[in-house]
Amino acid sequence: xxxxxxxxxxxxxxxxxxxxxxxxxxxxxxxxxxxxxxxxxxxxxxxxxxxxxxxxxxxxxxxxxxxxxxxxxxxxxxxxxxxxxxxxxxxxxxxxxxxxxxxxxxxxx
Amino acid sequence: xxxxxxxxxxxxxxxxxxxxxxxxxxxxxxxxxxxxxxxxxxxxxxxxxxxxxxxxxxxxxxxxxxxxxxxxxxxxxxxxxxxxxxxxxxxxxxxxxxxxxxxxxxxxxxxxx
Numbered sequence: 089x090x091x092x093x094x095x096x097x098x099x100x101x102x103x104x105x106x107x108x109x110x111x112x113x114x115x116x117x118x119x120x121x122x123x124x125x126x127x128x129x130x131x132x133x134x135x136x137x138x139x140x141x142x143x144x145x146x147x148x149x150x151x152x153x154x155x156x157x158x159x160x161x162x163x164x165x166x167x168x169x170x171x172x173x174x175x176x177x178x179x180x181x182x183x184x185x186x187x188x189x190x191x192x193x194x195x196x197x
Numbered sequence: 198x199x200x201x202x203x204x205x206x207x208x209x210x211x212x213x214x215x216x217x218x219x220x221x222x223x224x225x226x227x228x229x230x231x232x233x234x235x236x237x238x239x240x241x242x243x244x245x246x247x248x249x250x251x252x253x254x255x256x257x258x259x260x261x262x263x264x265x266x267x268x269x270x271x272x273x274x275x276x277x278x279x280x281x282x283x284x285x286x287x288x289x290x291x292x293x294x295x296x297x298x299x300x301x302x303x304x305x306x307x308x309x310x
Contacts, residue, residue, distance in 0.1 A: 130303050
């Protein structure tokens with residue numbers, strides 16, 4: 089079956105760096121998304137990776153290794169507003185998105 | 198910029214009642230999706246559409262119906278609501294199936310008593 093695994097919850101300190109991991113098992117692979125979702129709000133797009141390597145966008149970076157079925161989202165210089173859930177989603181061979189359950193990130197002062 | 202708009206935002210139903218959730222997008226997107234989101238679970242696809250006049254079943258379609266009569270609108274219907282359908286429903290759209298990011302509506306919180 090198809091599966092996305094990511095930690096349920098992580099805690100980090102304001103100003104620090106945190107890495108949120110995501111492993112996927114899908115029938116075929118056509119890319120991976122990271123979305124941010126604040127409590128009670130809609131998910132918003134953070135990044136898309138389809139090739140191996142690191143994509144940097146400001147304080148956020150996303151990495152993909154297709155051979156390992158692995159991705160991570162790296163958040164630098166953490167701010168209180170980064171407290172949210174982070175959703176990983178892989179695109180399978182039918183171009184359907186398979187979503188992880190999300191990682192709730194708690195930022196402490 | 199409206200983007201993706203869902204109505205209503207909140208609704209309380211009694212078991213057996215019916216209702217329709219409306220999703221409207223103004224980005225001329227071909228693909229539209231209805232998801233449900235429950236605590237501790239990922240977004241689960243209910244139904245989707247790859248263009249005007251088309252619909253297809255997703256992962257959890259039972260108890261729901263959809264229609265896409267106009268390109269900009271995607272309706273989700275519950276014919277006979279059940280408590281198991283208590284959830285937050287998100288509509289999303291994207292321009293193409295390959296790399297287009299999904300744009301989400303604000304969500305509709307439905308409670309079935």
